[in-house]
Amino acid sequence: MNELLIVGSVALDSIETPEGVVENALGGAATYGATAASLYGPVNLVGVVGEDFPAEHVEFLSGRNIDLAGLQTIIGGKTFRWKGDYLEDLNAAVTHETQLGVFEHFEPNLPDRYRDADYVFLANINPSLQLAVLEQVRAPKFVLCDTMNLWINIAREDVLKVFEKVDIAVLNDGEAKMLMEEHSIIRAGRKMLKTGPKYIIIKKGEHGALLFSGDGADNEIFSCPTFPIETVVDPTGAGDSFAGGFMGHIARTGDLSLENLRRAVVYGTVTASNTVQDFSLGALKKVTPELIEERYQVVKGMVKF
Amino acid sequence: MNELLIVGSVALDSIETPEGVVENALGGAATYGATAASLYGPVNLVGVVGEDFPAEHVEFLSGRNIDLAGLQTIIGGKTFRWKGDYLEDLNAAVTHETQLGVFEHFEPNLPDRYRDADYVFLANINPSLQLAVLEQVRAPKFVLCDTMNLWINIAREDVLKVFEKVDIAVLNDGEAKMLMEEHSIIRAGRKMLKTGPKYIIIKKGEHGALLFSGDGADNEIFSCPTFPIETVVDPTGAGDSFAGGFMGHIARTGDLSLENLRRAVVYGTVTASNTVQDFSLGALKKVTPELIEERYQVVKGMVKF
Numbered sequence: 001m002n003e004l005l006i007v008g009s010v011a012l013d014s015i016e017t018p019e020g021v022v023e024n025a026l027g028g029a030a031t032y033g034a035t036a037a038s039l040y041g042p043v044n045l046v047g048v049v050g051e052d053f054p055a056e057h058v059e060f061l062s063g064r065n066i067d068l069a070g071l072q073t074i075i076g077g078k079t080f081r082w083k084g085d086y087l088e089d090l091n092a093a094v095t096h097e098t099q100l101g102v103f104e105h106f107e108p109n110l111p112d113r114y115r116d117a118d119y120v121f122l123a124n125i126n127p128s129l130q131l132a133v134l135e136q137v138r139a140p141k142f143v144l145c146d147t148m149n150l151w152i153n154i155a156r157e158d159v160l161k162v163f164e165k166v167d168i169a170v171l172n173d174g175e176a177k178m179l180m181e182e183h184s185i186i187r188a189g190r191k192m193l194k195t196g197p198k199y200i201i202i203k204k205g206e207h208g209a210l211l212f213s214g215d216g217a218d219n220e221i222f223s224c225p226t227f228p229i230e231t232v233v234d235p236t237g238a239g240d241s242f243a244g245g246f247m248g249h250i251a252r253t254g255d256l257s258l259e260n261l262r263r264a265v266v267y268g269t270v271t272a273s274n275t276v277q278d279f280s281l282g283a284l285k286k287v288t289p290e291l292i293e294e295r296y297q298v299v300k301g302m303v304k305f
Numbered sequence: 306m307n308e309l310l311i312v313g314s315v316a317l318d319s320i321e322t323p324e325g326v327v328e329n330a331l332g333g334a335a336t337y338g339a340t341a342a343s344l345y346g347p348v349n350l351v352g353v354v355g356e357d358f359p360a361e362h363v364e365f366l367s368g369r370n371i372d373l374a375g376l377q378t379i380i381g382g383k384t385f386r387w388k389g390d391y392l393e394d395l396n397a398a399v400t401h402e403t404q405l406g407v408f409e410h411f412e413p414n415l416p417d418r419y420r421d422a423d424y425v426f427l428a429n430i431n432p433s434l435q436l437a438v439l440e441q442v443r444a445p446k447f448v449l450c451d452t453m454n455l456w457i458n459i460a461r462e463d464v465l466k467v468f469e470k471v472d473i474a475v476l477n478d479g480e481a482k483m484l485m486e487e488h489s490i491i492r493a494g495r496k497m498l499k500t501g502p503k504y505i506i507i508k509k510g511e512h513g514a515l516l517f518s519g520d521g522a523d524n525e526i527f528s529c530p531t532f533p534i535e536t537v538v539d540p541t542g543a544g545d546s547f548a549g550g551f552m553g554h555i556a557r558t559g560d561l562s563l564e565n566l567r568r569a570v571v572y573g574t575v576t577a578s579n580t581v582q583d584f585s586l587g588a589l590k591k592v593t594p595e596l597i598e599e600r601y602q603v604v605k606g607m608v609k610f
Contacts, residue, residue, distance in 0.1 A: 230489050305605070
């Protein structure tokens, strides 16, 4: 059994989109990533919450193939909270408030049995914490990292240190252009392949995702469309679900061939296509492996010529 | 021999992009469409120019399998001129000046031998002129129309009258959303299928194109990526080249199956990928059928999983 190790934020989100509002809903990169990945196999989660973290969320996660031995609860601490909206643009959140809470002094400390992880998903947190996790993992076979514009702005060197140690980096198009200081997605992707990771994925929201391999030549780019969604209710966690689905498929198959990485991109895409159809984990928690497989086949048909 | 009938603008463009400037360069929707389509087979062009239209442009077009019996030259008239830039956004031109010239009183009058056309490409012109052309064509097998935001704004009813009479309509994402008053591309595409055309193509610039068929169900959408281009020199005419390549492939094969329409979308895409690599017709005029086929195979590889 290949357990997937996921480290990242566990949060309570307050979000407004054109489709509605939620307050203090379960969120966080590791939460979305782990819930998505648990559709594919067992997950070991590393993160931190405060004493205020509702018991029902713990029950939900542990009821889904997600081991929480690595989830620290800080007595007297407050869970990380994020408040934002997508009223102007569904592809770009406007942050109203960020309360780091227990995340401010978080030191990831992996339970010993997590340290033999073969597959590691470093979800979006401070790159110095991503590095601290990697130091504790003995001999991983395949490591994926995500990041965000905040870290590219204030900790670019650390982001690039993480890149040197991972097999694959996943960014959205804006982040990729920002990190590589390029206007072209294609150029940014090719340039990123020279910073360390063997593979780069650039997520383009409703326009799908690109997987760059080799030295990024024309025939070394895989283009995956999104599954067609008419109404995006809440885009929060789509990128985390994408990476969670991607790594979930990699861990369950143990197959690191480029062909299987392409299939993993499609699994990531269809997993994320569910996430955006409701607020918080609302849609993702209802998804079955059968629905994932159905949407996978639709995407296969969408690109056939 | 299936001659493709193309009607639209022939123009002289003055354009500035981040890559440079051109003045009074050969342009126009019918020019790009015909030059692109001529890579696939013979074209009959219907349009109008003024006495100022350089002889070298006439020589260029007629030297490429493009019949100009339908190109009127108005003595004493001035050729349509457009001036604009793409300095802010390569996906959206800012118009500085439009001189309609001979286009103001253009009445398309088809040479009799053009009226038996099986395949018709109504490139971007006033929809009332597109309708006037269709009235002269006896029994077309397959008609494609393009349009633009200007006509959607000032002649929406006429645009929809054209839609009732064509087999396929091609719009970019912004135009599709505007015409259907929808925020979602998927919803706009599905809604447009109810306005007349059996097929709808929504072009998404660097993100590729979607072909909607049937009633636009999930499995009735074809998604085609773009061929990867690092540096877009001048996006002018990309959409016209796309439609020209699409219809060129349809006319040369005479195959109206959905499978062949999908292949035509890919041919349109790779044809347009050349257009943007230089100003005016600079890159497109150098393209060979071998290069088209090479890029077609690259796109095939890009979506394989």
